[in-house]
Amino acid sequence: MPCHRDNFLLNLLEPDMLDQIEPQLSIIDLRREQVLAETHARIESVYFPHSGIISCVVELIGGGAIETGMIGKDGVFGASQALDDKVSLNHVVTQLAGTASLMTSDQCPSPYLQVALADAWTCWFRSAINAGIPGANDGGPAHHRDDSSR
Numbered sequence: 001m002p003c004h005r006d007n008f009l010l011n012l013l014e015p016d017m018l019d020q021i022e023p024q025l026s027i028i029d030l031r032r033e034q035v036l037a038e039t040h041a042r043i044e045s046v047y048f049p050h051s052g053i054i055s056c057v058v059e060l061i062g063g064g065a066i067e068t069g070m071i072g073k074d075g076v077f078g079a080s081q082a083l084d085d086k087v088s089l090n091h092v093v094t095q096l097a098g099t100a101s102l103m104t105s106d107q108c109p110s111p112y113l114q115v116a117l118a119d120a121w122t123c124w125f126r127s128a129i130n131a132g133i134p135g136a137n138d139g140g141p142a143h144h145r146d147d148s149s150r
Contacts, residue, residue, distance in 0.1 A: 002027050002099040006050035008074040010101060024107040030054070030094040036077065037088035043105045046078035047071075052098020056090040070095070078105060 004025055005011040010018060030036075030052050037043055039059060047054060054077050056069040068090060071077050077092060082105035 002050045004048070004101045006073065006099070007048035007076070007101055009076055010048050021103070024103045025101045026103075028100055028102045030098050030100050032094055032097040034094040035092070036094065037090070037092040039088060039091050041088055043078045043081040043086045043088050046076065046082050046103050046105055048076050048101040049073050050099045050101065052094060052100070053096040054092060055095040056092050059091050065091070081105070 004018065004022060004027070010025075013021075025048075027050075030047075030049070036045070036047060036054065049071060050073055052072070054071040055067055056071070056077075057065045057067050059065050078088075081088060086105055
Protein backbone atom coordinates (compact mmCIF):
# COMPACT_ATOMS: atom_id res chain seq x y z
CA MET A 1 0.00 0.00 0.00
CA PRO A 2 1.56 3.33 -1.06
CA CYS A 3 2.19 5.98 1.59
CA HIS A 4 3.32 9.62 1.41
CA ARG A 5 6.82 8.73 2.62
CA ASP A 6 7.32 6.67 -0.57
CA ASN A 7 8.27 10.00 -2.17
CA PHE A 8 11.87 10.92 -1.33
CA LEU A 9 11.15 14.60 -0.63
CA LEU A 10 8.17 13.88 1.60
CA ASN A 11 10.23 11.22 3.37
CA LEU A 12 12.91 13.84 4.18
CA LEU A 13 10.39 15.97 6.08
CA GLU A 14 10.46 15.91 9.85
CA PRO A 15 7.46 13.94 11.20
CA ASP A 16 5.79 17.10 12.59
CA MET A 17 6.12 18.85 9.21
CA LEU A 18 4.56 15.92 7.35
CA ASP A 19 1.81 15.77 9.98
CA GLN A 20 0.98 19.41 9.20
CA ILE A 21 0.55 18.86 5.45
CA GLU A 22 -0.72 15.27 5.44
CA PRO A 23 -4.41 16.27 5.68
CA GLN A 24 -3.96 18.13 2.36
CA LEU A 25 -2.42 15.08 0.62
CA SER A 26 -4.17 12.20 -1.09
CA ILE A 27 -2.71 9.18 -2.87
CA ILE A 28 -3.65 8.70 -6.52
CA ASP A 29 -2.82 6.37 -9.39
CA LEU A 30 -0.96 7.89 -12.32
CA ARG A 31 -1.99 6.32 -15.65
CA ARG A 32 0.44 6.01 -18.55
CA GLU A 33 0.12 9.03 -20.90
CA GLN A 34 -2.05 10.90 -18.38
CA VAL A 35 -1.70 14.64 -19.05
CA LEU A 36 -0.90 16.46 -15.81
CA ALA A 37 -0.41 19.94 -17.29
CA GLU A 38 -0.58 21.72 -20.62
CA THR A 39 1.92 24.39 -21.70
CA HIS A 40 0.94 27.84 -20.36
CA ALA A 41 -2.03 26.37 -18.49
CA ARG A 42 -2.67 26.89 -14.78
CA ILE A 43 -1.21 24.20 -12.51
CA GLU A 44 -4.13 22.67 -10.62
CA SER A 45 -2.26 20.00 -8.65
CA VAL A 46 1.11 19.25 -7.07
CA TYR A 47 2.40 15.69 -7.59
CA PHE A 48 4.90 13.88 -5.36
CA PRO A 49 5.50 10.60 -7.27
CA HIS A 50 6.02 7.35 -5.35
CA SER A 51 6.60 5.31 -8.51
CA GLY A 52 6.38 5.84 -12.25
CA ILE A 53 7.89 8.67 -14.27
CA ILE A 54 6.52 12.12 -15.06
CA SER A 55 7.90 13.67 -18.25
CA CYS A 56 8.19 17.41 -18.98
CA VAL A 57 8.06 18.12 -22.72
CA VAL A 58 8.49 21.24 -24.84
CA GLU A 59 6.23 20.98 -27.88
CA LEU A 60 7.77 22.37 -31.07
CA ILE A 61 5.92 24.41 -33.68
CA GLY A 62 6.54 21.79 -36.39
CA GLY A 63 4.87 19.08 -34.34
CA GLY A 64 7.90 17.54 -32.67
CA ALA A 65 8.73 17.58 -28.99
CA ILE A 66 11.80 17.68 -26.76
CA GLU A 67 11.82 16.08 -23.33
CA THR A 68 13.32 18.60 -20.93
CA GLY A 69 13.01 16.67 -17.71
CA MET A 70 11.84 13.56 -15.94
CA ILE A 71 10.49 13.40 -12.41
CA GLY A 72 10.44 10.25 -10.33
CA LYS A 73 10.06 9.30 -6.69
CA ASP A 74 12.87 11.68 -5.71
CA GLY A 75 11.05 14.78 -6.93
CA VAL A 76 7.91 16.84 -7.23
CA PHE A 77 5.97 18.46 -10.07
CA GLY A 78 3.95 21.62 -9.64
CA ALA A 79 5.32 22.87 -6.31
CA SER A 80 7.38 25.75 -7.69
CA GLN A 81 4.54 26.80 -10.00
CA ALA A 82 2.05 26.65 -7.13
CA LEU A 83 4.27 29.02 -5.15
CA ASP A 84 4.32 31.68 -7.87
CA ASP A 85 2.17 32.19 -10.96
CA LYS A 86 0.72 28.64 -11.21
CA VAL A 87 1.53 28.31 -14.93
CA SER A 88 3.24 25.30 -16.51
CA LEU A 89 6.08 26.01 -18.90
CA ASN A 90 5.85 22.46 -20.31
CA HIS A 91 3.42 19.83 -21.48
CA VAL A 92 3.61 17.35 -18.59
CA VAL A 93 2.57 13.72 -18.99
CA THR A 94 2.98 10.45 -17.13
CA GLN A 95 5.51 8.42 -19.09
CA LEU A 96 5.38 5.36 -16.84
CA ALA A 97 2.33 4.53 -14.68
CA GLY A 98 2.68 4.68 -10.90
CA THR A 99 1.31 6.34 -7.79
CA ALA A 100 1.76 9.79 -6.25
CA SER A 101 0.81 11.95 -3.32
CA LEU A 102 -1.30 14.84 -4.56
CA MET A 103 -2.43 18.19 -3.25
CA THR A 104 -4.19 21.03 -5.01
CA SER A 105 -2.01 23.96 -5.97
CA ASP A 106 -4.24 26.23 -3.90
CA GLN A 107 -3.25 24.29 -0.76
CA CYS A 108 0.47 24.40 -1.56
CA PRO A 109 1.35 28.04 -0.87
CA SER A 110 1.09 27.67 2.90
CA PRO A 111 4.22 29.10 4.56
CA TYR A 112 4.64 25.84 6.46
CA LEU A 113 4.83 23.83 3.22
CA GLN A 114 7.21 26.35 1.64
CA VAL A 115 9.62 25.86 4.56
CA ALA A 116 9.16 22.09 4.44
CA LEU A 117 9.91 21.90 0.70
CA ALA A 118 12.92 24.19 1.04
CA ASP A 119 14.24 21.99 3.86
CA ALA A 120 13.65 18.84 1.80
CA TRP A 121 15.45 20.25 -1.26
CA THR A 122 18.37 21.35 0.92
CA CYS A 123 18.64 17.83 2.36
CA TRP A 124 18.44 16.34 -1.14
CA PHE A 125 21.23 18.56 -2.48
CA ARG A 126 23.44 17.87 0.54
CA SER A 127 22.99 14.12 0.15
CA ALA A 128 23.54 14.36 -3.63
CA ILE A 129 26.75 16.32 -3.19
CA ASN A 130 27.98 13.92 -0.51
CA ALA A 131 27.13 10.93 -2.72
CA GLY A 132 28.90 12.48 -5.72
CA ILE A 133 25.80 12.55 -7.94
CA PRO A 134 26.74 14.21 -11.26
CA GLY A 135 25.45 17.77 -11.52
CA ALA A 136 24.57 18.15 -7.83
CA ASN A 137 26.98 21.07 -7.49
CA ASP A 138 25.40 22.67 -10.58
CA GLY A 139 21.83 22.82 -9.30
CA GLY A 140 20.78 19.19 -9.54
CA PRO A 141 20.77 16.24 -11.91
CA ALA A 142 18.58 18.00 -14.48
CA HIS A 143 21.39 20.52 -15.07
CA HIS A 144 24.10 17.90 -15.66
CA ARG A 145 25.96 18.21 -18.94
CA ASP A 146 28.31 15.61 -20.37
CA ASP A 147 31.50 17.43 -21.38
CA SER A 148 33.40 14.24 -22.23
CA SER A 149 33.10 14.91 -25.99
CA ARG A 150 34.95 18.22 -25.75
